[in-house]
Amino acid sequence: MFEAENIRDWIGLPVVDPGDDRIGTLESVYYDTATSEPSFASVTTGMIGFQRLTFVPLAEATVSPKHLKVAFDKKLVKDAPTIPTDGELEAVTEPTLFEHYNLPYQTGSNGERRLGRR
Numbered sequence: 437m438f439e440a441e442n443i444r445d446w447i448g449l450p451v452v453d454p455g456d457d458r459i460g461t462l463e464s465v466y467y468d469t470a471t472s473e474p475s476f477a478s479v480t481t482g483m484i485g486f487q488r489l490t491f492v493p494l495a496e497a498t499v500s501p502k503h504l505k506v507a508f509d510k511k512l513v514k515d516a517p518t519i520p521t522d523g524e525l526e527a528v529t530e531p532t533l534f535e536h537y538n539l540p541y542q543t544g545s546n547g548e549r550r551l552g553r554r
Contacts, residue, residue: 443474443494450503451479451492453510462504463489466525466551470544475551476533477504480521481514488518491525493537508537525551 443465451459460481468475477497478489496507506513516536517529525533527549534541534550543550 446499446504451477452503452505453513454505454507455509456505457510459492459506459510459513460490463521464553465494466491466553469548469550469552477506478519478525478553479513481518487521489521489523490514490516490518491533492516493539512537525553 447462447464449462451462453459460479463478463480465474466476466478467473474494476491477494478491480487481490482488490513492506492508492513494506498505517533519525519529530550531541541550
């Protein structure tokens with residue numbers, strides 16, 4: 437994994453899958469509210485005028501000067517829940533997002549959200 441404080445340096449760079457297929461462009465980072473670690477990336481996908489934000493986990497992601505490589509195939513990422521480019525990830529969507537990637541989901545002890553954008 438990469439240093440959390442440096443992830444913002446890669447905003448705007450391409451995001452690729454393990455086979456180096458381009459998925460889209462890194463738009464922002466969502467942090468785990470329990471650990472403050474980067475957890476998901478939102479990736480701008482689609483053609484201009486029809487763009488959406490797609491979410492992909494940052495577990496096992498690697499960075500290079502040219503791109504951010506995630507551990508999930510492009511097709512799986514493209515099928516993940518999306519939001520409009522000017523939208524926000526709603527709390528009710530979080531469990532579906534984790535389920536899509538077969539990741540465990542648990543809210544905080546008082547029902548707090550699991551993901552927060554910084």
